[in-house]
Amino acid sequence: MLEKLGDVIKKATDKIANAIFLDKDLVDSIVRDLQRALIEADVNVALVKELSDKIKKSAMDERIKGVDKKEHIIKILHDELLGILGEHKQLKLESKHNVILLLGLYGSGKTTTISKLGNYYAKRGFKVALVGLDVHRPAAAEQLKQLAEKHKLNYFIDMDEKNPIKILKKYSKQLKDYNLVLIDTAGRHTLDDELIKEIKEITKEAKPTETILVLPADIGQAAKQQASQFKDAVNISGVIITRMDSTAKAGGALTACAETHAPVYFIGTGEKINDIEEFNPKSFLSRLLGMGDLETLIEKIKSVTEENSQKKMQKNLEEGKLTLDDVIEQVKSMSQLGGFEKIKSMVPGLSNINAKIPEGMLESQEAKVARWEHIVKSMTQEEKENPEILEKQTSRIARIAKGAGVPTSDVRSLLKQYKMLNDMIKSGVGNMDMSQGMSQKQMMKFAKKFGKKMRF
Numbered sequence: 001m002l003e004k005l006g007d008v009i010k011k012a013t014d015k016i017a018n019a020i021f022l023d024k025d026l027v028d029s030i031v032r033d034l035q036r037a038l039i040e041a042d043v044n045v046a047l048v049k050e051l052s053d054k055i056k057k058s059a060m061d062e063r064i065k066g067v068d069k070k071e072h073i074i075k076i077l078h079d080e081l082l083g084i085l086g087e088h089k090q091l092k093l094e095s096k097h098n099v100i101l102l103l104g105l106y107g108s109g110k111t112t113t114i115s116k117l118g119n120y121y122a123k124r125g126f127k128v129a130l131v132g133l134d135v136h137r138p139a140a141a142e143q144l145k146q147l148a149e150k151h152k153l154n155y156f157i158d159m160d161e162k163n164p165i166k167i168l169k170k171y172s173k174q175l176k177d178y179n180l181v182l183i184d185t186a187g188r189h190t191l192d193d194e195l196i197k198e199i200k201e202i203t204k205e206a207k208p209t210e211t212i213l214v215l216p217a218d219i220g221q222a223a224k225q226q227a228s229q230f231k232d233a234v235n236i237s238g239v240i241i242t243r244m245d246s247t248a249k250a251g252g253a254l255t256a257c258a259e260t261h262a263p264v265y266f267i268g269t270g271e272k273i274n275d276i277e278e279f280n281p282k283s284f285l286s287r288l289l290g291m292g293d294l295e296t297l298i299e300k301i302k303s304v305t306e307e308n309s310q311k312k313m314q315k316n317l318e319e320g321k322l323t324l325d326d327v328i329e330q331v332k333s334m335s336q337l338g339g340f341e342k343i344k345s346m347v348p349g350l351s352n353i354n355a356k357i358p359e360g361m362l363e364s365q366e367a368k369v370a371r372w373e374h375i376v377k378s379m380t381q382e383e384k385e386n387p388e389i390l391e392k393q394t395s396r397i398a399r400i401a402k403g404a405g406v407p408t409s410d411v412r413s414l415l416k417q418y419k420m421l422n423d424m425i426k427s428g429v430g431n432m433d434m435s436q437g438m439s440q441k442q443m444m445k446f447a448k449k450f451g452k453k454m455r456f
Ligand SMILES: Nc1nc2c(ncn2[C@@H]2O[C@H](COP(=O)(O)OP(=O)(O)O)[C@@H](O)[C@H]2O)c(=O)[nH]1
Pocket: 104, 105, 106, 107, 108, 109, 110, 111, 112, 113, 187, 242, 243, 244, 245, 246, 267, 268, 269, 270, 271, 275
């Protein structure tokens, strides 16, 4: 997702940071690279020009000199990029009853997003109901049903009813028992009068607390026109951008929404149920710049791990100390999170390490994790909490292996995994100022230490 743009911005900041003389030629060449990459990401030319002018102006500002100047330019670049990404606004949810209506054209990702949102909020304790009002395509209700059943979400559909208002009326009483009602609607090829009429009728009946437009990222800056059209016709409160993973034009879609002042609540980053995240321009930018983002990682971990182990792991992550249970939980969650590659881009510093996990490797982890769970069960409480004490303790390791019915090499491999993740968390997250990212020096040290070891 926007990797190329991220690379160019990273390179630009490196060039600024490493320059001995920050002369006009250098600034011009950096700005040219940035312009090209931003336009490739489909960001509006006028926005790009504004951003470049500001960078050039601050670079040539004679009042700021030396290191201050470098910092100043990087800060301007950061702030300008943040500016074009828009404000951070979250979906407003009351504890009692919320009705969220999802709108959008054909194939924008409404139904997929409904199930992702349902799953996301069910994991956060909401009692969720999905309602299918796409009455025009016969397969639509079936798709919603399948997704809901797969992810154990309650759903309300009526395959024989062609009037969405009647469906709403039919279930209105039952839906009162849910504190989050997510409504899937029909799309069209364009926003025509018929669609507007239908949406207005549904709105009148359902009284949504939030009306969200679903936009696919691949339409790029055309998102601006679509967002404003929908905004004019039916009062939308925010946007969800889907398919961020499958296009280089996502920059256009994001900045277009900011231009129309339509807050982006969530972004869809893949086809799987957990491929959705709250859009926070600041963390998005940090990731784009390769600074990593602990907040988002923790958010993701939250949605795929059990409620009570979450808090503990979050605390442990923040304190830079993992337990063996956390390690097992983490490896288990990885495949659900979208693999190590995805996690890597979220942990500060890790994104710069060239440690690739071979594809399919994570799938073969399940059996291993099961053995690890046996191993942990064979440990004493003290050993569980401080696995360090097992280092070089051959007899203890043999005892644990025997208890778990596994070879000692398995115990050692778990201990190694534990040590690696723990060290990684400690040096990658623990001592870092999140707003600054890692320094070049820290990064090199880190990469040297872990680059080769990053194997499971
Ligand atoms: N890669 C990717 N595909 C997505 C994402 N969201 C939706 N899709 C796909 O987009 C297609 C259309 O989605 P659907 O939910 O049926 O759209 P709808 O017509 O608006 O309900 C499906 O093939 C989805 O799997 C996403 O975030 N990433």
